[in-house]
Amino acid sequence: MSIEAMTPEQREMAIQAIETDPLNLPDDVAAMVRQSAALSELRIHWLALQDPDINTAVTTAPAGYFQALPGRMLRKLPVKVAARHRLHPALWAAAAVLMLTIGVGGFWAGKANRTPWVEAKTQDLEPAKDLPLADAPFQESDDVLVQIQNLSPEEIQRIADKVKKSQ
Numbered sequence: 001m002s003i004e005a006m007t008p009e010q011r012e013m014a015i016q017a018i019e020t021d022p023l024n025l026p027d028d029v030a031a032m033v034r035q036s037a038a039l040s041e042l043r044i045h046w047l048a049l050q051d052p053d054i055n056t057a058v059t060t061a062p063a064g065y066f067q068a069l070p071g072r073m074l075r076k077l078p079v080k081v082a083a084r085h086r087l088h089p090a091l092w093a094a095a096a097v098l099m100l101t102i103g104v105g106g107f108w109a110g111k112a113n114r115t116p117w118v119e120a121k122t123q124d125l126e127p128a129k130d131l132p133l134a135d136a137p138f139q140e141s142d143d144v145l146v147q148i149q150n151l152s153p154e155e156i157q158r159i160a161d162k163v164k165k166s167q
């Protein structure tokens with residue numbers, strides 16, 4: 001029975017019995033103390049408070065206790081737990097060879113199947129010199145300024161002359 005399962009009256013009765021005489025508890029309180037860790041701890045603390053030897057005595061460790069303590073603690077620990085989970089070095093070597101084989105094979109397969117890059121080239125075309133100029137040098141879908149920038153200075157002069165004649 002945990003202390004939370006007890007009613008407040010039962011808890012109060014158990015605490016009063018422990019404070020009154022922690023060594024000679026009534027049977028029902030003793031049963032509650034055996035079942036509840038909190039009441040058992042309370043009883044031990046109450047006994048410690050009432051013991052005059054504990055409150056006045058200075059406790060000392062035996063000679064060499066603290067020097068031997070690390071060795072005693074290490075003996076209680078499990079021996080080389082991690083050694084059981086280690087993989088054999090040959091297994092690591094086999095995994096490394098496999099990864100190296102896959103990596104090098106993939107590299108050489110990529111080099112063998114690589115297609116050349118297509119480079120864009122512009123053809124240097126010479127402008128046609130002897131072609132007659134059309135009446136309307138600008139197409140409807142083209143911007144006028146773009147077409148003027150693409151014309152040579154002679155063509156611009158011919159168009160300006162035609163415009164002057166028509167006015």
